[in-house]
Amino acid sequence: MASTYSRRQILQRAMLASGGLAFGGSLLSACGSGGGGGQVTFTSYGGSYQKAQEKAWIKPFMKANPDIEVIQDSPTDYAKLEAMMRSGNVTWDL
Numbered sequence: 150m151a152s153t154y155s156r157r158q159i160l161q162r163a164m165l166a167s168g169g170l171a172f173g174g175s176l177l178s179a180c181g182s183g184g185g186g187g188q189v190t191f192t193s194y195g196g197s198y199q200k201a202q203e204k205a206w207i208k209p210f211m212k213a214n215p216d217i218e219v220i221q222d223s224p225t226d227y228a229k230l231e232a233m234m235r236s237g238n239v240t241w242d243l
Contacts (some may be wrong), residue, residue, distance in 0.1 A: 156242065159189045159217055188218045191243040195223035 191207065193199040199221065207219050222241065233239045 154187060154217065156189070160243070187216050188220060189242045190220045190222060190240055192222040192225050192241045194225055199223055 191202075193202055203221070207221070211217065211219055230239075230241065233241065
């Protein structure tokens with residue numbers, strides 16, 4: 150039987166896999182517990198910076214959690230984020 154993780158559980162595992170953050174607990178407490186579905190979308194600035202993030206935490210996280218897929222998007226575009234929020238169709242998780 151396949152496990153279903155909530156968005157909160159996916160984010161918690163991502164935080165743990167990346168070594169955690171000082172504000173991680175309060176950040177995760179602020180997040181809703183929407184359906185995770187085994188997939189999370191991560192956006193960053195692209196280029197070598199995003200490649201380093203992929204090497205540092207995305208690949209280790211996916212290896213430790215093979216049932217959760219991290220989809221990457223780039224670059225971080227605040228106009229796109231605003232459009233997603235206004236339409237009510239936010240696809241970025243991290």
